[in-house]
Amino acid sequence: xxxxxxxxxxxxxxxxxxxxxxLIVTAALLLLPVVNIVGLxxxxxxxxxxxxxxxxxxxxxxxxYRTLINSFIxxxxxxxxxxxxxxxxxYFTSRFHIWMRSLIRAAVVLIFVSxxxxxxxxxxxxxxxxxxxxxxxxxxxISLPSIYGAQGIIFVFTLHYFPFVFLLxxxxxxxxxxxxxxxxxxxxxxEFATFRKxxxxxxxxxxxxxxxxxxxxxxxxxxxxxxxGERFRxxxxxxxxxxxxxxxxxxxxxxxxxxxxLLITTAALLLQRWYASRNAFGTAAxxxxxxxxxxxxxxxxxxxxxxxxxxxxxxPLVNIIVSSFLKANGPVLxxxxxxxxxxxxxxxxxxxxxxxxxxxxxxxxxxxxxxxxIGYIIVRRPGRISSFLDTIIMFSFAVPGIVLGVxxxxxxxxxxxxxxxxxxxxxxxxxxxxxxxxxRSSVGMLQQLSRDTEEAxxxxxxxxxxxxxxxxxxxxxxxxxxxxxxxxSNTIRELSATLIxxxxxxxxxxxxxxxxxxxxxxxxxxxxxxxxxxxxFLPLSVLFTAMGKREDALV
Amino acid sequence: MTTAVSINKVTKRFDATTAVDDVTxxxxxxxxxxxxxxxxxxxxxxxxxxxxxxxxxxxxxxxDDKPIDDVPAHRRNTGMVFQNYAIFPHLSVFDNIAYGLRxxxxxxAEIDTRVGxxxxxxxxxxxxxxRPRELSGGQQQRVVxxxxxxxxxxxxxxxxxxxxLDTAMRVHLRAEIRALQRQVGITTIYVTHxxxxxxxxxxxxxxxxxxxxxxIATPLEIYNxxxxxxxxxxxxxxxxLPGKVVELADQTATVALGEGGRLAVQGVSGVVQGQARTVxxxxxxxxxQPVPDDDTRGLCGRLVDIQFLGGTVRFVVDIxxxxxxxxxxxxxxxxxxxxxxxxxxxxIPPHAVRLxxxxxx
Ligand SMILES: Nc1ncnc2c1ncn2[C@@H]1O[C@H](COP(=O)(O)OP(=O)(O)OP(=O)(O)O)[C@@H](O)[C@H]1O
Ligand SMILES: [Mg+2]
Numbered sequence: 001x002x003x004x005x006x007x008x009x010x011x012x013x014x015x016x017x018x019x020x021x022x023l024i025v026t027a028a029l030l031l032l033p034v035v036n037i038v039g040l041x042x043x044x045x046x047x048x049x050x051x052x053x054x055x056x057x058x059x060x061x062x063x064x065y066r067t068l069i070n071s072f073i074x075x076x077x078x079x080x081x082x083x084x085x086x087x088x089x090x091y092f093t094s095r096f097h098i099w100m101r102s103l104i105r106a107a108v109v110l111i112f113v114s115x116x117x118x119x120x121x122x123x124x125x126x127x128x129x130x131x132x133x134x135x136x137x138x139x140x141x142i143s144l145p146s147i148y149g150a151q152g153i154i155f156v157f158t159l160h161y162f163p164f165v166f167l168l169x170x171x172x173x174x175x176x177x178x179x180x181x182x183x184x185x186x187x188x189x190x191e192f193a194t195f196r197k198x199x200x201x202x203x204x205x206x207x208x209x210x211x212x213x214x215x216x217x218x219x220x221x222x223x224x225x226x227x228x229g230e231r232f233r234x235x236x237x238x239x240x241x242x243x244x245x246x247x248x249x250x251x252x253x254x255x256x257x258x259x260x261x262l263l264i265t266t267a268a269l270l271l272q273r274w275y276a277s278r279n280a281f282g283t284a285a286x287x288x289x290x291x292x293x294x295x296x297x298x299x300x301x302x303x304x305x306x307x308x309x310x311x312x313x314x315x316p317l318v319n320i321i322v323s324s325f326l327k328a329n330g331p332v333l334x335x336x337x338x339x340x341x342x343x344x345x346x347x348x349x350x351x352x353x354x355x356x357x358x359x360x361x362x363x364x365x366x367x368x369x370x371x372x373x374i375g376y377i378i379v380r381r382p383g384r385i386s387s388f389l390d391t392i393i394m395f396s397f398a399v400p401g402i403v404l405g406v407x408x409x410x411x412x413x414x415x416x417x418x419x420x421x422x423x424x425x426x427x428x429x430x431x432x433x434x435x436x437x438x439x440r441s442s443v444g445m446l447q448q449l450s451r452d453t454e455e456a457x458x459x460x461x462x463x464x465x466x467x468x469x470x471x472x473x474x475x476x477x478x479x480x481x482x483x484x485x486x487x488x489s490n491t492i493r494e495l496s497a498t499l500i501x502x503x504x505x506x507x508x509x510x511x512x513x514x515x516x517x518x519x520x521x522x523x524x525x526x527x528x529x530x531x532x533x534x535x536x537f538l539p540l541s542v543l544f545t546a547m548g549k550r551e552d553a554l555v
Numbered sequence: 556m557t558t559a560v561s562i563n564k565v566t567k568r569f570d571a572t573t574a575v576d577d578v579t580x581x582x583x584x585x586x587x588x589x590x591x592x593x594x595x596x597x598x599x600x601x602x603x604x605x606x607x608x609x610x611x612x613x614x615x616x617x618x619d620d621k622p623i624d625d626v627p628a629h630r631r632n633t634g635m636v637f638q639n640y641a642i643f644p645h646l647s648v649f650d651n652i653a654y655g656l657r658x659x660x661x662x663x664a665e666i667d668t669r670v671g672x673x674x675x676x677x678x679x680x681x682x683x684x685x686r687p688r689e690l691s692g693g694q695q696q697r698v699v700x701x702x703x704x705x706x707x708x709x710x711x712x713x714x715x716x717x718x719x720l721d722t723a724m725r726v727h728l729r730a731e732i733r734a735l736q737r738q739v740g741i742t743t744i745y746v747t748h749x750x751x752x753x754x755x756x757x758x759x760x761x762x763x764x765x766x767x768x769x770x771i772a773t774p775l776e777i778y779n780x781x782x783x784x785x786x787x788x789x790x791x792x793x794x795x796l797p798g799k800v801v802e803l804a805d806q807t808a809t810v811a812l813g814e815g816g817r818l819a820v821q822g823v824s825g826v827v828q829g830q831a832r833t834v835x836x837x838x839x840x841x842x843x844q845p846v847p848d849d850d851t852r853g854l855c856g857r858l859v860d861i862q863f864l865g866g867t868v869r870f871v872v873d874i875x876x877x878x879x880x881x882x883x884x885x886x887x888x889x890x891x892x893x894x895x896x897x898x899x900x901x902x903i904p905p906h907a908v909r910l911x912x913x914x915x916x
Contacts, residue, residue, distance in 0.1 A: 460655030
């Protein structure tokens with residue numbers, strides 16, 4: 001065999017070919033759209049002036065730059081508040097003998113996976129101008145602060161996204177060894193001092209990851225600020241407005257805004273990585289922190305705090321389900337039981353439901369196949385290309401749905417790749433957004449599997465492809481399945497990319513809800529919302545009960 | 556002897572470390588060949604190069620005179636047995652063993668007969684439908700062995716296959732592996748750091764250290780005539796004392812030990828008068844003779860400790876200047892036992908003493 005033939009075969013081997021394919025797919029669906037919006041943002045297409053013209057305009061017009069400030073205000077406030085409630089809630093639930101701890105965890109998961117925009121309109125039903133609570137309290141002469149505008153958005157964000165912090169801190173606490181706390185107490189630290197000086201620093205990576213996730217989620221959320229913001233506009237809303245403007249939209253301006261959004265999320269991601277790596281201690285608990293015996297009064301106070309938090313955060317979900325059975329007159333719900341709402345959606349839900357299930361399933365399967373292969377490449381074939389893939393996957397996490405949507409439209413707008421408005425582009429958007437779930441679950445498991453088993457297969461004469469299918473995939477089946485369930489429940493409620501990429505034919509359930517809310521049909525929206533909550537929660541209940549996963553698998 | 560595997564000047568470097576350093580070995584067909592060496596000396600690396608999982612930095616490997624360096628791992632037709640079994644956990648015993656045959660596209664009937672024979676051979680026919688997790692460690696190891704042998708590999712590669720088992724199982728399986736290997740007549744390269752295992756099982760042993768082969772010989776030769784100081788110290792116990800050649804006649808030398816004693820050494824070559832050398836002999840080659848205090852001929856010392864180890868007794872002799880010599884003897888009922896604190900001469904036959912390069916400073 002000649003050297004050239006050997007070299008050729010090395011390039012054309014199974015894994016090199018797969019790696020190339022993965023690079024092409026991720027480049028086409030993630031990097032190219034991002035590059036295109038960056039390019040577009042520097043182009044003078046709409047205004048003939050210099051390349052920085054769009055940015056200059058943004059930073060000189062209060063109408064524009066105000067949104068950026070607003071975004072920071074709500075995101076930072078919500079992040080701080082989520083930490084303030086999430087860290088103690090997780091600590092109390094993990095360390096104190098609180099009644100119904102597993103129920104609390106289940107409730108947190110439920111809050112976590114429910115679509116955020118459902119929460120916001122549910123709060124309008126409760127606390128809006130004609131809201132149930134608002135009117136009831138008004139009868140007693142009590143007036144509540146408005147649910148609209150900045151404070152409303154911050155309130156909803158905090159309650160919806162604190163589970164990130166809760167779940168991460170809970171799992172972080174499990175990796176601290178009891179002996180560390182015992183040593184601190186033994187050396188004379190009080191309980192609070194021990195938490196502040198010993199436990200909290202060890203939790204720094206978990207807390208900072210939680211903060212990052214809350215921040216990015218708040219900064220890029222589109223549904224909630226549209227529904228609650230009224231005249232208070234944040235950056236994603238501005239992008240959406242500019243992009244799907246009644247007068248045809250302004251993709252150049254939308255791109256400029258998208259680049260700003262992306263810059264901030266990426267900066268936040270890098271900042272957190274840097275911080276976490278400086279503060280990582282890599283502890284592994286032989287004997288994780290145990291439950292503490294607390295005096296009854298302390299226990300009761302802690303329990304009350306956790307119950308109140310979870311109860312309030314759960315309220316909008318309960319409200320949706322209840323109100324789906326109530327007679328509605330536009331946005332006003334009447335205290336009268338009915339199945340009207342369900343009857344009304346029966347006729348129209350067919351297409352969106354089918355679309356949602358079809359898009360989500362296809363995207364999830366694609367994620368499973370590609371994610372497993374990428375995970376394999378990252379773990380088993382380390383090198384420069386593999387770490388590049390790893391970086392792309394991490395980066396995809398920083399790309400907000402709305403930015404991806406805009407990027408895909410500007411990239412695949414023209415023939416021969418005109419895909420805007422098709423089902424395909426939605427599926428691809430879902431796929432690339434949720435790919436990290438599958439990659440991460442495969443990577444996690446592969447790192448623990450010795451490569452001997454795969455080498456044994458190769459040694460017995462099975463080529464790389466056959467070994468992957470007959471050995472690696474079965475060994476990873478649990479991780480693949482849990483990746484699938486996570487992807488499914490996270491994809492099914494996607495709204496921001498969907499809003500940009502949809503067309504009449506590709507309407508989804510989450511979009512229908514959004515439209516009904518915007519049109520003030522709260523009864524129908526609630527019925528649809530209940531359906532969506534069920535669709536989201538079903539696979540997760542499989543994940544937790546049948547597969548015995550813990551909640552922190554979610555984050 | 557027909558050469559089944561020929562390893563020619565193979566070197567493997569990882570960044571800074573040289574894991575395998577210029578190794579040349581020829582292994583005959585049907586031979587049971589062992590790589591013996593301490594942890595990190597490059598045994599696994601060499602085995603993985605032969606299996607095709609690693610590419611050597613330089614050198615060539617041939618199977619039956621055909622270079623296989625460019626043959627990918629799955630076409631090399633080697634059968635590998637891994638240290639931690641690497642059994643396929645999702646496949647039954649039968650499917651584990653059949654895996655390699657299926658990968659080769661064998662017909663179903665042929666697979667059934669060959670796997671059946673193998674199951675008989677390893678005496679697990681009754682368990683062929685079990686899952687690996689329902690097997691004991693020893694049974695799993697036998698399945699893995701069968702899985703590697705059923706494909707009739709050109710060479711069977713075993714990487715410390717017994718190190719995860721308890722002592723009883725290890726002793727039992729090493730006999731079984733050796734018997735199976737003889738029965739099937741398969742060329743085998745066996746990796747271990749257990750010298751007992753190496754001496755007991757092998758036709759020939761290569762002693763490795765820091766990636767280099769120090770000696771290749773039969774177990775008996777390795778033990779009786781180690782070529783280097785390292786091999787002498789690594790395989791079996793050895794007393795090593797610094798000395799100086801003071802007389803040289805024919806092939807016999809007399810070495811003066813630092814502590815005043817003298818020893819005769821037979822069969823020396825390549826030494827010169829006045830040269831510093833290490834004197835080495837096995838504990839069981841020395842015998843204790845009581846001597847009076849004023850007798851200083853030969854090598855004398857005081858008995859400072861007696862250790863009973865059941866069948867053998869070990870004597871610790873202080874030969875002065877802090878140097879200690881170990882002597883081992885069979886314990887026979889009724890035999891006179893030397894007295895603690897007594898003065899003894901060590902009688903060592905000159906052909907049992909070997910000279911090596913002096914210890915590095
Ligand atoms: N992939 C690698 N990258 C860098 N160095 C390596 C790699 N694999 C092995 N080495 C180094 O090569 C040397 C030989 O390793 P090898 O695994 O062959 O030792 P070994 O003789 O099998 O040891 P053991 O008895 O512990 O299994 C070691 O110093 C090891 O650290
Ligand atoms: Mg090894």
